[in-house]
Structure formats: structure tokens, C-alpha cells
Amino acid sequence: MNKKAALGGQTMFFVFLMTIIIIAAGIGIGVSAFFSTEYDFRQVDSVLLNQKISQCLSSKNLNLESIEQFASDFYEICGLNKNSTEKHFFIHIDVNNKKFFEQGSGDQTQCSLGEDNDQYMECTTNELTKKDKKIFLQTGSKQKSEKLRT
Amino acid sequence: MNKKAVIKANLIYILIVVAFIATMSLFVWDQMNGASVWAEYFSKETTRIINTAVPGETVTLDIHKATEVARKNQVNRFEEIFEFDNANSRVCVKLSPGRKSCYYYFNNVDIIEPELILGRPINMLKFTIKEKQKRTNNE
Numbered sequence: 630m631n632k633k634a635a636l637g638g639q640t641m642f643f644v645f646l647m648t649i650i651i652i653a654a655g656i657g658i659g660v661s662a663f664f665s666t667e668y669d670f671r672q673v674d675s676v677l678l679n680q681k682i683s684q685c686l687s688s689k690n691l692n693l694e695s696i697e698q699f700a701s702d703f704y705e706i707c708g709l710n711k712n713s714t715e716k717h718f719f720i721h722i723d724v725n726n727k728k729f730f731e732q733g734s735g736d737q738t739q740c741s742l743g744e745d746n747d748q749y750m751e752c753t754t755n756e757l758t759k760k761d762k763k764i765f766l767q768t769g770s771k772q773k774s775e776k777l778r779t
Numbered sequence: 780m781n782k783k784a785v786i787k788a789n790l791i792y793i794l795i796v797v798a799f800i801a802t803m804s805l806f807v808w809d810q811m812n813g814a815s816v817w818a819e820y821f822s823k824e825t826t827r828i829i830n831t832a833v834p835g836e837t838v839t840l841d842i843h844k845a846t847e848v849a850r851k852n853q854v855n856r857f858e859e860i861f862e863f864d865n866a867n868s869r870v871c872v873k874l875s876p877g878r879k880s881c882y883y884y885f886n887n888v889d890i891i892e893p894e895l896i897l898g899r900p901i902n903m904l905k906f907t908i909k910e911k912q913k914r915t916n917n918e
Contacts, residue, residue, distance in 0.1 A: 645792060649799050660807055668816065670823040670882075677830050678885055710887040710911065713868040717883050774819045775881040779859075779873060
């Protein structure tokens with residue numbers, strides 16, 4: 630057997646193996662990236678939260694004069710879970726153009742940034758009037774799925 | 780050089796290519812099965828229903844696709860597929876072994892009496908919405 634030819638064949642084996650590995654890695658990365666894209670639900674969350682709070686502000690008897698009274702009654706009267714809302718959602722309320730109530734993770738800056746950049750919070754705004762008070766409501770969500778090992 | 784000798788010389792390459800094609804096909808097929816995507820979808824859609832529901836309502840959801848995917852991935856027990864964590868206000872869906880997808884809802888309610896209704900004519904999930912019960916710190 631021609632030793633030089635055999636050596637060349639053996640060298641090409643490693644080149645072949647490297648090519649296969651690179652192709653496999655490329656297919657793996659491409660398919661994973663495609664199928665692992667998050668099903669983005671943040672806009673739906675913020676719209677639903679906004680609707681729920683708007684309905685509550687319109688129909689329920691919440692104290693819009695005292696911030697402390699409002700803060701202590703808000704979650705219970707509007708049927709919102711305080712722990713879950715504070716961790717995963719954002720609520721901002723202005724009354725007569727003055728900041729009245731703000732809670733949750735995030736702020737209005739993130740809402741503004743979220744309009745142009747998907748990496749930030751998705752927010753929904755609404756304006757309503759109640760008893761001569763102009764109410765501005767902004768809700769946001771940046772919640773992503775939690776993938777847990779069992 | 781005869782055919783046998785050619786095949787023998789290239790056998791290792793042929794075996795590697797076959798193994799490569801088999802592995803890639805399995806991987807792509809597994810991703811297309813999409814257990815992770817479907818688990819995420821069902822957890823989010825279920826929380827959407829919960830967020831719009833009021834206490835006293837009974838909800839029935841079509842989860843036929845979820846049960847099909849779970850069965851393909853050897854997740855057969857209903858308690859494993861849908862998990863309602865009332866203490867943390869979250870819904871978890873598990874459609875493949877070892878992994879579940881969870882999502883939180885903001886509505887202050889508890890989910891009670893979850894039940895899987897099989898094959899009438901499709902698989903459905905039924906549960907009742909109830910006002911949130913106060914819990915102690917130990918729960």
C-alpha cells in the first residue's frame with residue numbers, strides 16, 4: 630500500500646469529521662432558535678389587566694382622594710392578586726395629571742422604550758373620567774414563561 | 780480496485796453519514812413535536828381564561844392537542860400535565876418528562892376541582908373558579 634496515500638486518506642478523515650460536526654451544529658442551532666422562540670403574551674396580559682382595572686375604577690367605589698386609602702383597598706376591591714401583580718406586572722395611575730398610584734415591576738420609561746423595542750415591557754394605556762376626575766391608567770407586563778425542571 | 784474493496788475503504792464514512800442523518804432527523808422531529816412550545820401555549824392560554832373569569836364560573840377547555848403531545852412523550856398522569864398552584868397564582872403545564880412551563884395570573888382567584896374529561900369526543904380540561912382563600916404563612 631502506498632503509505633503517502635494512506636496518510637492523506639487518514640488526514641482527510643479528520644477534515645470530513647470536522648465538516649460533519651460543523652453542519653450538525655449549524656442545523657442544531659438553527660432548528661433550536663426557530664422552535665424555541667417565545668410565544669409572546671405580554672401585550673395580551675397588559676390589555677387584560679388594563680381592562681380589569683378600568684372596569685374597577687369606573688364601577689367600584691374607590692377612594693381617589695387619599696393615596697393611602699386607595700392603596701389599601703385597590704387590590705381587594707378590584708380582585709387582583711397583590712403578590713403576582715407586583716412581581717410580574719406594572720400599574721400606574723395618574724389622577725388629574727398627577728401621579729397617584731404606581732406599583733409593580735417596571736416604570737413608565739420601560740413602557741416608552743417597549744414601544745420600539747421588544748426587549749422592554751409591553752404596556753397599554755387608557756384614560757377615563759370619573760366624578761370630574763381625569764384618570765390616566767397604564768398597565769404593563771414583562772412576564773415570560775418560567776421553564777422549570779421537574 | 781473492486782467494488783468490495785471500495786466499500787470497505789469507505790465504510791467508516793458511510794457509517795458516520797448514516798449516523799449523522801439519523802441523529803439530525805431525530806432531533807428535528809423532536810423539535811417539531813414541539814412539547815416545549817405547546818406547554819408554553821397551553822399555560823398562557825389557560826391563564827388568559829383565568830384572568831377574564833369571575834368566581835363561580837366553570838371553565839371547560841379543549842386540551843386534546845396537549846394530551847396527544849404528552850402521551851407521545853410518555854407523560855400519562857393527568858396530575859402531571861396540568862398543575863394549578865393557587866398559593867402562587869400560577870398554572871404549569873408539563874408535556875415532556877423533566878420539564879414544565881409555568882405562567883402567572885393576576886386574577887385573585889383559586890382554581891378548584893380540576894378534572895380531565897377523556898374522549899367526549901375530544902379530551903377536555905374542566906375546572907371551577909373560586910374566590911381566593913386566605914392562606915397562612917405556612918402554606
